[in-house]
Amino acid sequence: MKKKIFISFDYDNDKRYKFLLNAWNENSEFEFSFFDHSSKEIQSNNISIIKAGLTNKIKQAQTTLVIVGKYANSYHKDRFEIGYKNWINFEIAKSKQAGNELIAVKIDRSYTSPEELTNSGASWAMSFTQNNIIKALRGY
Numbered sequence: 072m073k074k075k076i077f078i079s080f081d082y083d084n085d086k087r088y089k090f091l092l093n094a095w096n097e098n099s100e101f102e103f104s105f106f107d108h109s110s111k112e113i114q115s116n117n118i119s120i121i122k123a124g125l126t127n128k129i130k131q132a133q134t135t136l137v138i139v140g141k142y143a144n145s146y147h148k149d150r151f152e153i154g155y156k157n158w159i160n161f162e163i164a165k166s167k168q169a170g171n172e173l174i175a176v177k178i179d180r181s182y183t184s185p186e187e188l189t190n191s192g193a194s195w196a197m198s199f200t201q202n203n204i205i206k207a208l209r210g211y
Contacts, residue, residue, distance in 0.1 A: 074208070077132035077171065079162040085140035088178060088199055092136075095201060118152040125158075126165050134208070135166035137188065138199070139177040144185045156186060163187035174207045 080089050115121060129135065137143070137159065147157035155161040164187050166173060173193035175184065180197045194210035196203035 074134050075132045076174075077129050077135045077162070077166065078138065079135055079159050079166070080138035081140050081142050081157075081159060084142050085138050085178065088138050088140070091199075118149055122153070122161070125162060129162060129165045129171065130169045132166075132169075132171055134172040134174060135162065136174045136176060136204075136208075137163060137185065137193070139175055139182050139184050139188075141179070141182050144183045160185045160187040163191065167191060174204075174210075176204055176207065 078089055078092060080086065082089075115124075143157075143159050145157060147153060150156055153161050155164060163173065163185055167187070173188070173191050174196070175188050175193045176196040176199055177184070178199050194207045196207040
């Protein structure tokens with residue numbers, strides 16, 4: 072049975088990697104499935120509504136896969152309302168609360184990881200390749 076995976080990523084800067092995962096998901100050789108949880112699904116600019124929508128989707132998943140791009144640990148303009156440095160850190164925190172397995176995939180190993188991944192027990196892929204991601208997913 073395929074895992075239910077929530078994808079956490081920086082929509083403005085890293086959506087092409089999320090789209091690549093979508094393409095791999097269509098390939099029968101890549102053995103996982105996930106809900107498409109991109110921010111476009113929540114039709115609101117209200118932070119409380121977005122938080123509730125993301126939290127609900129995270130709870131529906133078993134695993135959270137975090138795409139660690141260049142800005143994954145950067146400050147978001149709404150960080151005080153979000154309650155975390157940015158949306159990725161919020162999603163990781165909510166994933167930990169939900170008991171989701173955590174998979175972190177670095178686009179480039181030099182990129183700074185989101186603070187919420189520290190001591191999280193995440194399984195890591197240090198480069199964004201199909202083989203590394205599959206190995207990280209199988210680590211659970």
